[in-house]
Amino acid sequence: MKEQQIQQFNHDLLDWFHRKGRRLPWRKTDNPYYIWISEVMLQQTQVNTVIPYYNQFIKKFPTPEALADAPEQEVLKSWEGLGYYSRARNLQKGVREMVATYNSELPKNKSDLLSLTGIGPYTASALMSMAYHEPEPAIDGNLMRVLSRIFLIDDDIAKQKTRKKFEKLASDLIVQTEPASFNQALMDLGAMVCRPKIADCSQCPISSHCRAYEEGVQLEYPVKSGKAKPRMLHYAVLLLLDEQGRFLVEQRPDSGLLAGMWQFPMLSLDEYEDEQQQQAYSRERFQCSVEPPEAAFSYTHHFSHLIWKLTLRIGRTPSQMKLRKRQCWATMNELKRFPFPVSHQKVIRWIEKNRPLHT
DNA sequence: TAACCGTGGCC
DNA sequence: TGGCCAAGGTT
Numbered sequence: 001m002k003e004q005q006i007q008q009f010n011h012d013l014l015d016w017f018h019r020k021g022r023r024l025p026w027r028k029t030d031n032p033y034y035i036w037i038s039e040v041m042l043q044q045t046q047v048n049t050v051i052p053y054y055n056q057f058i059k060k061f062p063t064p065e066a067l068a069d070a071p072e073q074e075v076l077k078s079w080e081g082l083g084y085y086s087r088a089r090n091l092q093k094g095v096r097e098m099v100a101t102y103n104s105e106l107p108k109n110k111s112d113l114l115s116l117t118g119i120g121p122y123t124a125s126a127l128m129s130m131a132y133h134e135p136e137p138a139i140d141g142n143l144m145r146v147l148s149r150i151f152l153i154d155d156d157i158a159k160q161k162t163r164k165k166f167e168k169l170a171s172d173l174i175v176q177t178e179p180a181s182f183n184q185a186l187m188d189l190g191a192m193v194c195r196p197k198i199a200d201c202s203q204c205p206i207s208s209h210c211r212a213y214e215e216g217v218q219l220e221y222p223v224k225s226g227k228a229k230p231r232m233l234h235y236a237v238l239l240l241l242d243e244q245g246r247f248l249v250e251q252r253p254d255s256g257l258l259a260g261m262w263q264f265p266m267l268s269l270d271e272y273e274d275e276q277q278q279q280a281y282s283r284e285r286f287q288c289s290v291e292p293p294e295a296a297f298s299y300t301h302h303f304s305h306l307i308w309k310l311t312l313r314i315g316r317t318p319s320q321m322k323l324r325k326r327q328c329w330a331t332m333n334e335l336k337r338f339p340f341p342v343s344h345q346k347v348i349r350w351i352e353k354n355r356p357l358h359t
Numbered sequence: 360t361a362a363c364c365g366t367g368g369c370c
Numbered sequence: 371t372g373g374c375c376a377a378g379g380t381t
Contacts, residue, residue, distance in 0.1 A: 042377040049367065049376090083365030090379075120379045140377045160360070187377060196375060197370075227374095228362080257364070303365055342366065 001173075001209075009209045010175045010182065016205030017185035022047070022192070025054055027184070032106040032131035033064050033095075039123045039130075040091045044084060047191065053082050067092055068099045076260055076339035085261060085341075090118030108132055121163065129179040137170030138183045139163050142190025148222035149194060149212035158225045194218075230302070234269035234309045236278065237347055239293075240286055242319035242329055247351075248286070249338065251326040257303070262338040264347055265327075267313075282315060290315035297350055301343040308343060312350065 001009065024047065026038030037057055041050045057078050061067040067075065072089060079088035094116040098106060106127065107113050113124040126138040137143070144157045144166050151169065155162040175182040193200050199218035201207045212218045240248035250265055252258050265286070272278045282290045290313035297312040319329060330338070335348060 039377065040379095044364090044376055044378060045366080046368075046376050081366075083367085084378090086364065086380080087378090118379070122378055126377070138377075141375090142377065158361090183377090191377085259364090301365095303363095305363060305365095 005209070006173055009173070009206055012205045012209070013185045013189070014175065014178065014181055017181055017188060020192075021181075021184060021188045025051060030131070032127065034058055035131045036095075036106060036119075036123075036127060037091065039126050040087050040118060041082065043087060043123075045082065049082070053079070064095050064099050064104050068096045072260060073339060077337070080339045081342060081345075083342075085339075086259060087118065089260060093117040094119060106131065110136065121167075126183065129183050133178075133180060135171075135174050135176045135179040137167060137174050137179075138187075139166050139170065140187065142187045142194075143170060143183070145196065145222050146186050146190045146194045149199070149218055150206065150210045152211040152215070152217075152221070154221070154223045156225050157222045228305070230305050230307050232307045232309060235311075236267040236269055236290065236313045237263075237310050237344070238265045238267060238282065238286070238290055239312060239314045239347065239351070240265065240288070240290075240317040241314070242317055244319065244329075244331075246319070246329040246331050247335060248317060248323075249328060249330050249335065250324070251338075257306070258341045258343075260339075261341045263340065263344045266310075269311075282313075286315060286317045287321050288315040288317045293354065295354065297347075297354075299346060301346070310343070312347065 026035055029035065038050070038054055041054055041057070060078055061070060061075075070092070072092060075088050075092050076085060079085055082088075097116050098104065102112070107116075110124050110128055113119050113127055114121070119127070122138055122140050125136040126140075128134040128136040129138055141157070144162070147153065147166055147169060148155075148157065153165070155165055157163075173182075189204070189206075193204050197219070199213075201210070201213050201218060204210070204213070207213045210218075212221050238248075242248070248265060249262050252261050252263060254260055267278060267281060269278070272281050279289050282288060293312055293314050299310055301308040301310060323329075332351070340348065
């Protein structure tokens with residue numbers, strides 16, 4: 001685009017944004033720490049999902065020190081249900097680094113921001129523009145979708161290096177005097193008008209600048225390579241009760257899927273294929289046999305790259321059994337203090353509904 | 360580079 | 371109904 005076209009493009013974009021842009025909780029603050037929290041929560045997560053988590057989180061951890069000093073379990077509990085839990089652990093780690101290294105203040109330059117755990121290229125640029133009003137384009141999925149349509153760019157946005165191409169392009173476009181509004185405008189446009197499956201071009205303030213609209217190929221863009229089909233894994237979820245009706249629960253490892261979250265013990269049915277093997281395992285490991293509840297309970301849980309097929313089994317385990325590390329007995333009330341992934345919250349809900357203590 | 364890492368909402 | 375998608379970072 002020529003300079004004058006850029007001026008018109010930005011005028012049309014920002015005029016729309018100031019009239020129709022979303023009023024969001026994290027746009028009311030100038031506290032870089034709060035903006036940081038919002039940016040992490042918004043990674044791969046929709047605005048409406050984030051809002052209640054954000055409000056609750058900043059209330060519970062109002063300052064960097066409050067978050068830095070909190071037990072990780074409390075942070076995960078506040079994140080419970082939001083998904084991608086390593087974001088919470090990395091956010092706390094990053095905040096601790098900020099408190100220790102930068103005197104509790106978020107750095108004002110991009111390379112220092114990038115040095116903090118959990119801050120990548122997008123979040124660093126978002127913070128530079130939104131918290132410090134520096135002209136850094138924040139290259140996210142919305143921006144790439146909108147600009148790929150405007151400029152008919154057919155590079156695969158799933159590839160890392162494509163991001164750099166958009167970075168250069170957006171650097172030439174960004175409104176120097178109002179970079180935060182520029183970035184937020186493209187995000188709002190991408191979320192509200194120029195959506196992946198629905199491009200509502202009649203409502204678009206910049207359709208007159210859009211080459212995809214001109215050619216009627218909006219939905220062909222952006223080009224994005226497909227994801228692999230998720231693997232399927234089968235487990236028995238073991239509801240193990242002691243004489244007092246407490247439940248055996250355990251904390252998952254500190255890395256990998258659902259790191260640091262709690263769960264009921266699981267038995268891999270892909271590993272232990274037949275009934276005999278499964279009973280041998282539960283006797284050896286939990287000193288009891290396990291069987292399906294009277295009304296069998298099986299369900300499916302989808303992750304981004306995995307599918308769990310789960311089926312509930314119940315057993316009576318002696319409370320004096322030697323527990324492994326990261327395992328403990330808990331009453332229903334005590335259970336609720338632990339962060340559980342949704343896949344296991346489904347079991348907790350089942351217990352409350354079916355009351356297996358009476359069996 | 361590409362796989363890993365969650366969840367809920369939408370059509 | 372289920373496949374697709376969302377303000378990405380880490381390894």
